Amino acid sequence: MLGIKNIASYLPQNKISNYDKKDQFELNDDFIENKIGVKAHALKEKDEKASDLCVKAFENLLQKENIDISLIDCCVVVTQNPDFNIPHTSAIVHGKLGFSQECASFDISLGCSGYVYGLSNIISFMKNNGLKKGLLFTADPYSEIVDSEDKNTALLFGDGATVTYITEEGIYIPKAFSFGTSGKDYKELICGDKLYMNGRAVFNFTATTIPKHIQNLLEKNGLEDSSIDKYILHQGSKYIVDTIRKRLKVDVQKVPFDMYDYGNTVSSSIPIILEKEMKIDTNRRFVISGFGVGLSWASAILEKN
Amino acid sequence: MKATVENIKEVIAEADVLASIDGMVNDVPLREQGIDSLDVVNVYLLLEEKFDVKIPDEDLEQVQTIDAIVEYINNKLS
Numbered sequence: 001m002l003g004i005k006n007i008a009s010y011l012p013q014n015k016i017s018n019y020d021k022k023d024q025f026e027l028n029d030d031f032i033e034n035k036i037g038v039k040a041h042a043l044k045e046k047d048e049k050a051s052d053l054c055v056k057a058f059e060n061l062l063q064k065e066n067i068d069i070s071l072i073d074c075c076v077v078v079t080q081n082p083d084f085n086i087p088h089t090s091a092i093v094h095g096k097l098g099f100s101q102e103c104a105s106f107d108i109s110l111g112c113s114g115y116v117y118g119l120s121n122i123i124s125f126m127k128n129n130g131l132k133k134g135l136l137f138t139a140d141p142y143s144e145i146v147d148s149e150d151k152n153t154a155l156l157f158g159d160g161a162t163v164t165y166i167t168e169e170g171i172y173i174p175k176a177f178s179f180g181t182s183g184k185d186y187k188e189l190i191c192g193d194k195l196y197m198n199g200r201a202v203f204n205f206t207a208t209t210i211p212k213h214i215q216n217l218l219e220k221n222g223l224e225d226s227s228i229d230k231y232i233l234h235q236g237s238k239y240i241v242d243t244i245r246k247r248l249k250v251d252v253q254k255v256p257f258d259m260y261d262y263g264n265t266v267s268s269s270i271p272i273i274l275e276k277e278m279k280i281d282t283n284r285r286f287v288i289s290g291f292g293v294g295l296s297w298a299s300a301i302l303e304k305n
Numbered sequence: 306m307k308a309t310v311e312n313i314k315e316v317i318a319e320a321d322v323l324a325s326i327d328g329m330v331n332d333v334p335l336r337e338q339g340i341d342s343l344d345v346v347n348v349y350l351l352l353e354e355k356f357d358v359k360i361p362d363e364d365l366e367q368v369q370t371i372d373a374i375v376e377y378i379n380n381k382l383s
Contacts, residue, residue, distance in 0.1 A: 035341065200362065203346050204346075207347070208354075243347065
């Protein structure tokens, strides 16, 4: 059955420490560690583009999976910081990795909800078109758009990329998806020349919308908290992850928090954690949930095959 | 429901932003009493939910202390 066979990620070795910004932004250690939850954020090389990060994630996938590149028939990239406005980054990734001319390639322009949307898209597209081996990339290098003087964003975002290998031998299968949009609020998280985020508006949205959205998804599918092994939430900040967890009334052990050493990687945050959690045998059912730019949100239930 | 100092303090306790609300002073800004910039946003959200009012960004200067919050919310409710 089509599903997630494997995941690999790439996080740049170069890091910027938030402890070095304590004077600039009047921070203390408690705020860095327990509120923002980012001690250091990953930073790509200046001349690296989204496609380069995707290629590095794919090289890491090759360390774990024996993949015949000539058989890849679908290549999807989730990004809002593409290499160029034209063409689509997935075509560039396709070219750099040498996929066949029969391989379908397209981008999905979404931010923090992008992985869940991407998973639904690639699986539906592959099913409808009889495709067998797909790759879902996420790469949104926010270092290109963050204003280093803006406290609301300069402490949060990190660069990174992931690739999810979709085959008929899927180990985790999506069982249900749910999506949402609040387009009237699009200005609350927006990039003209530089990224702007209304922190209060984004916090209020996540705290009020996402717990209800996840509860509705569970109810619609006849599931309760006791049926879920882990909730893999987009790592917006520690404060946001903690707030959603408390409002869901879920045990802290069931909600991994992982961004301390690399930051908010936008659409990559969920697959970075999923890659680690997939290795734990007892994890049979996940809720994954992404939310942010748009404002947009999406959640899914994944079950072990 | 009318806002009182006591139920504003209950909301602050519910927000789980301070070890104890016992020593809180009613006429000193929350930010000067150990509630940081993220916690105070959480407190405002809980106040909005509890009293079913909106506190727009442009009004935030009017809700810096517990006394000011009580007055602001009761004006909204009246």
